[in-house]
Amino acid sequence: MLGYLLKRLIQMIVVLWAVSVLVFVMMSFTGDPTYMMVPLDATEEQIEQARRLLGLHDSHLVQYWRFLSSLAQGDFGRSFVFRQPAMQLILERLPATLEIVSLAMAFALVLAIPLGVYAGANPQRAGSRAVMAGSLVGISLPGFWLGMVLIFVFAVKLQFFPSSGRGPTQEWLGLRVSFLSWEGLRHLILPALTLSVGTLAILMRIIRAEMMEVMKQDFIKFARAKGTDRRGVLFKHGLKNALIPLITVFGLMLGDLIAFATLTETIFAWPGIGKLLVDSIYRGDRPVIVVYLMFVAFMFVVVNFIVDMLYALVDPRIKIK
């Protein structure tokens, strides 16, 4: 177990290093961000001064070396724009993103599991066909379009929910969260819904496909021969087996939602990390982009690790080595 953890840790460091190199190489092609920082009427001298201040006058190799050596001291670099540690910017905005992503995933799972089980267990029924057709629509709808439609219907016309922003937040376990107040919750619902639709559709289709496969197995027929009721057959014997392949996909989708809720956060002016990424790209705020992408890579590595642990937990045949 200890050896396994060590192996995973080394793996993670390699991944993070590779990501940092990739991001730095890409950055070197995107031009000089100094011009984004200085006023339009800045003189050559002022521009040169700003460049020196930001550390952009050195070669890319030197810049990369400086980045790595400060990283070794736990310094992830400072934002050009905010003059704050880049990591702090991300961590400040992370709770907001985690909040809508959690709610979106909860929406998606609560609907995807029963719908997927139903469609997988009765593939011939009209209801299942309707569910499948609906899921195709769900996959095809672009998130930004859905977000705008939801705003138009529920915020503008019906005025059930606010159209943008995060609303009031409370302190909870040291994090700023919205879901504790009714007003905050109202702000949460539309972005979470927008974010959940595509995930819901994909999860549902996977659960259905897995259920169809599992329902053909001998142990399902044996469970029926034991006199197990339909619920027990579907949920105890069927679903748990269908969940094994789902765990991987779920992990990847979760990471994806957290990292790239960008569009949804932009449409709803939700102050999460996705919006931070977009803003940083517009402003050429390189340190933030680098740290952001490394953070995303780190998160995926962690999610993958958790997925492996869950495998071992659900499937007794798998041992962690």
Added chain:
Amino acid sequence: MTLPPSRPGTARTDAPSPLLSVRGLKTHFHTFGGVVKAVDGVDFDLAPGEILGLVGESGGGKSMIGFSIMGLIDAPGRIEAGEIRFEGQDLLTLDEAGMRKVRGKRIGMIFQDPMTALNPLYTIGNQLEEMLRLHTGLPAAARRARCIEMLRDVGISQPEERLGNYPHQFSGGMRQRVVIAIAMIAGPRLLIADEPTTALDVTIQAQLLRLMKRQVEQTRASLILITHDLAAVSQMADRVVVLYCGRIVERGPTSQLIRGPAHHYTRGLLDSIPHEDRSQRRLHQIPGSVPNIRKLPPGCAFAPRCRAAQPLCREVEPVLTEFAPGQAAACHFPLEAKL
């Protein structure tokens, strides 16, 4: 329509009534390639405590008889006609909820492949105990005690520890013992064993057959042994039913049928059993193979493979005729009985 829970006397007016009585059972599969008549008009009775062997080649529809009795025929299969009277009640008139009270509790079933019959994600104890949760009102401690007792009964050592193990930690033979334990733990009156030893090592087959025989004898349950292995049937069964292409071609008491088969197919099956005492160059085999069950020839389905076939056999389907006490065969030109 609901019947009162028990009506003593209704079904048992005429002498020793059979535990199970199957009449005119037809189970057909509606596939793209045509209708497969897996079971096509099968009748048989089973007395309480009796062991009946259902014998035939693969694809002969014998497993489908077991699944028909359990009410586990899935689309595209359907029970087209017939009656399955169990303890005086026609199972085909029961709805799904009614059948669930029969499955496991009154009729237990053993599957062919123990490697796939158990759910890989639950412990043996959980899967065994599920039967008691479903079919009895026993409290948790009593359920556990009963599970341990049952595992010991089917020959699993250290049952207390084994309860917490998963199926993959058992060998094939041990898993089949667990499957037998699951099938028997709720005290069914009838056990259906569908090729219970086919997937196992030869050395273990005999052990498991003996175990099943002991289990049904102890509980005075009846057993339907579905198999292609006539040798196994000859050691186990009181009576044998031989099936070919979904129909009964011969039936009779085991020893009588084995000494003097009347149907040429039964003869062929018996000749295919290797004998240790007889030095044989080659094993006997029945020429040809099972015909396409979607397009059965007119007349006797076995005629194309039968050495004694006459023109009559290819035109008129023979009916099951009793020609010795208890023994009947569907053949125009039966073999002489050697009594």
